Amino acid sequence: MSPRSRVGELEQAVLEALWDLDGADAERPGVSGRAVHERLQGRDGRDLAYTTVMTVLDRLARKDVVVRERDGRAFRYAPRLTRAAMTAEVMHEALEGTRGDREQALVSFVGEASAEDLAALRRALDDLA
Structure with missing residues (x-):
């Protein structure tokens, strides 16, 4: 499995913050670690240290989930993929990991999909046809 499929809970929270914040400043792409830390403070009862957020951002960069660009003495971070593309x-x-049960996995997934999800799937299939 690729590193992207092994994103932990805290890594997912950092990614969500990046997706929410990225693009807010068109002149300076990416997001500072400080902005991510501020975004996460107090959410879900979390009290994260700045260094913890920076460690997670570094780990995500090593996994190639985020891109990191130098900005003076610091870095700016951006998700490599959109939420939809990563999902x-x-x-x-x-x-790919179903080993022959791919059709059954798809049927099971669709069987539990909401009406809205099914409508989106139908539109997507129609667009592909």
Whole structure:
């Protein structure tokens, strides 16, 4: 499995913060570690140290989940993929691991999908046809 499919809970929270914050400053792409830390403070009852957030960002960069660009003495971080693209990648990886039960996995997934999800799937299939 790729590193992207092994994103832990805290890494996911940092990614969510990056997705929420990235693009807010069109002149300076990416997000500072400080901005991510501020975004996460107090959320879900978390009291994270700045160094913890920086360690997670470094780990995500090593996993190639985020890109890191130098900005003076610091770095700016941006997700390598959009939320949708990363979700699709994880879904593809999960299907690849079914070893012959791919059709059954798809049927099971669709069987538990909401009406809204089914409508989105139908639109996507129609667009592909």
